[in-house]
Amino acid sequence: MTEIEKRQDRSPVPSAFDYAPAPESRDIVALEDRYGLFIGGEWVEPKSGEYQPTISPATEETLAEVAYGGSEDVGLAVESAREAFDNGWSDIAPSERAKYLYRIARILQERSREFAVLESLDGGKPIRESRDVDLPLSAAHFFYYAGWADKLEYAFPNRKPQPLGVAGQIIPWNFPLLMLSWKIAPALAAGNTVVLKPAESTPLSALLFCDVVHQAELPPGVVNIVTGDGRAGAELVQHAGVDKVAFTGSTEVGKEIQRTVAGTDKKLTLELGGKAANIIFDDAPLDQAVEGIINGIYFNQGHVCCAGSRLFVQESVYDEVIAKLKRRMGTLRVGDPLDKNTDVGAINSREQLERIQELVASGAEEGAEIYQPPCRLPEKGWWFPPTVFTNVAQSYRIAQEEIFGPVLSVLTFRTPDEAVEKANNTPYGLSAGVWTEKGSRILSLAQRLRAGVIWANTYNRFDPASPFGGYKESGFGREGGLHGLAPYLEFDE
Ligand code: NAP
Numbered sequence: 001m002t003e004i005e006k007r008q009d010r011s012p013v014p015s016a017f018d019y020a021p022a023p024e025s026r027d028i029v030a031l032e033d034r035y036g037l038f039i040g041g042e043w044v045e046p047k048s049g050e051y052q053p054t055i056s057p058a059t060e061e062t063l064a065e066v067a068y069g070g071s072e073d074v075g076l077a078v079e080s081a082r083e084a085f086d087n088g089w090s091d092i093a094p095s096e097r098a099k100y101l102y103r104i105a106r107i108l109q110e111r112s113r114e115f116a117v118l119e120s121l122d123g124g125k126p127i128r129e130s131r132d133v134d135l136p137l138s139a140a141h142f143f144y145y146a147g148w149a150d151k152l153e154y155a156f157p158n159r160k161p162q163p164l165g166v167a168g169q170i171i172p173w174n175f176p177l178l179m180l181s182w183k184i185a186p187a188l189a190a191g192n193t194v195v196l197k198p199a200e201s202t203p204l205s206a207l208l209f210c211d212v213v214h215q216a217e218l219p220p221g222v223v224n225i226v227t228g229d230g231r232a233g234a235e236l237v238q239h240a241g242v243d244k245v246a247f248t249g250s251t252e253v254g255k256e257i258q259r260t261v262a263g264t265d266k267k268l269t270l271e272l273g274g275k276a277a278n279i280i281f282d283d284a285p286l287d288q289a290v291e292g293i294i295n296g297i298y299f300n301q302g303h304v305c306c307a308g309s310r311l312f313v314q315e316s317v318y319d320e321v322i323a324k325l326k327r328r329m330g331t332l333r334v335g336d337p338l339d340k341n342t343d344v345g346a347i348n349s350r351e352q353l354e355r356i357q358e359l360v361a362s363g364a365e366e367g368a369e370i371y372q373p374p375c376r377l378p379e380k381g382w383w384f385p386p387t388v389f390t391n392v393a394q395s396y397r398i399a400q401e402e403i404f405g406p407v408l409s410v411l412t413f414r415t416p417d418e419a420v421e422k423a424n425n426t427p428y429g430l431s432a433g434v435w436t437e438k439g440s441r442i443l444s445l446a447q448r449l450r451a452g453v454i455w456a457n458t459y460n461r462f463d464p465a466s467p468f469g470g471y472k473e474s475g476f477g478r479e480g481g482l483h484g485l486a487p488y489l490e491f492d493e
């Protein structure tokens with residue numbers, strides 16, 4: 001008789017698992033009541049005199065008050081970055097610069113739990129993601145670019161690479177620390193100094209990063225952080241003392257920035273929105289593909305510029321894929337970002353929630369069929385359940401516009417040609433996914449899809465050595481790899 005049959009206890013075998021709460025402790029994070037600006041290695045009061053609260057989107061509680069820098073503050077930050085550039089940073093031994101970057105990378109690793117909790121508190125993303133994705137990748141970017149800092153001559157042979165000067169960097173709220181790392185690590189490795197403006201709804205990890213800068217004993221003024229809203233961003237872009245503007249955010253603001261910079265000798269890179277196609281062929285391993293679809297659109301609540309927000313399924317496997325997808329969606333746990341079991345956290349802000357709701361309403365009105373698995377949303381805070389739309393036409397707004405939320409639009413195709421044509425029918429061109437057994441088909445699609453990053457039989461994979469960036473309205477310039485280093489250098493050729 002087997003062990004199981006011998007079992008005396010007749011209690012019912014559970015048919016569904018309820019997860020007990022597994023919250024990560026907040027105690028590891030010490031917040032100030034109020035934060036100033038970080039300029040010249042010091043905390044300073046904003047000349048603007050303005051402070052605004054930053055809120056936890058999961059509870060609507062105020063976490064801290066944060067300075068809103070104005071024109072004078074941006075001016076002081078740029079001045080301090082210029083001074084640091086002229087008086088040392090640009091001509092210290094490159095191996096010294098590398099030393100600071102390695103230090104920052106190691107400190108980020110050591111303090112990763114603290115950063116992960118803070119990132120989830122301020123931004124609403126699940127702790128599992130901030131802990132396992134945002135933090136390791138942030139540290140990896142500093143390690144990676146630390147490695148290049150003293151090898152620029154080898155990275156760009158016979159081109160005499162030189163730093164540009166002061167970089168003005170503006171980042172969004174979806175991956176606050178990771179976007180900071182993508183910006184600051186290559187800029188410093190190349191010998192520039194920076195003024196960075198975080199997004200207004202997620203400033204706290206950038207402010208904690210100032211503590212890392214202190215701990216690493218980075219010379220004052222090499223990194224300056226000016227918190228605030230779009231006004232501070234606009235001041236930074238148009239400041240005459242800025243040599244290079246690096247922006248990640250919406251296409252709308254990106255266009256405005258491009259207009260401001262036009263006619264000046266400032267260098268510019270833009271990482272903007274996306275509406276990526278995730279294409280499933282009938283020979284793909286469907287269970288794995290469904291995991292890729294889930295990861296592609298529900299990772300970080302869909303607040304991902306490269307999210308696989310348009311799903312293209314080959315008609316012969318359509319019913320099977322949709323059935324599997326809906327079943328898998330039912331297992332996603334939506335709720336407390338600090339709970340280690342949570343898959344989908346809070347929507348980053350009320351404004352973003354309203355944008356998602358408006359687009360979802362338009363999808364239903366235009367005639368698409370909506371499905372949301374049953375799930376109980378917390379009463380306080382901003383939430384949106386995982387959503388899938390079927391019966392979507394290419395002309396619908398939900399197939400054209402970036403929703404930047406946990407909302408997937410499903411379309412179908414019959415042939416590879418049709419898949420390519422439909423996938424490219426978008427103003428964006430940031431990323432795409434292809435799922436098929438055939439290597440030759442992967443290579444052929446990769447050539448024909450107009451997207452900066454193409455994943456095959458996987459999705460949302462990042463590596464500091466691999467360049468990331470877009471075509472068309474997704475922007476220009478690349479971040480990551482040597483491609484991401486070049487925009488921070490000029491060459492004497
Ligand atoms: P956003 O409004 O463009 O904001 C991005 C940043 O720019 C924020 O720090 C924002 O400040 C600042 N800003 C706003 N107006 C500005 C102006 N006139 N001049 C200079 N800076 C200004 O974008 P979002 O809605 O926060 O972010 C979501 C968008 O970013 C999505 O479209 C997404 O696709 C895109 N994104 C792209 C990538 C990529 O790598 N390609 C990565 C992440 C996100 P405040 O928000 O503080 O006011």
Ligand code: MG
Binds near residue numbers: 057
């Ligand atoms: Mg916040």
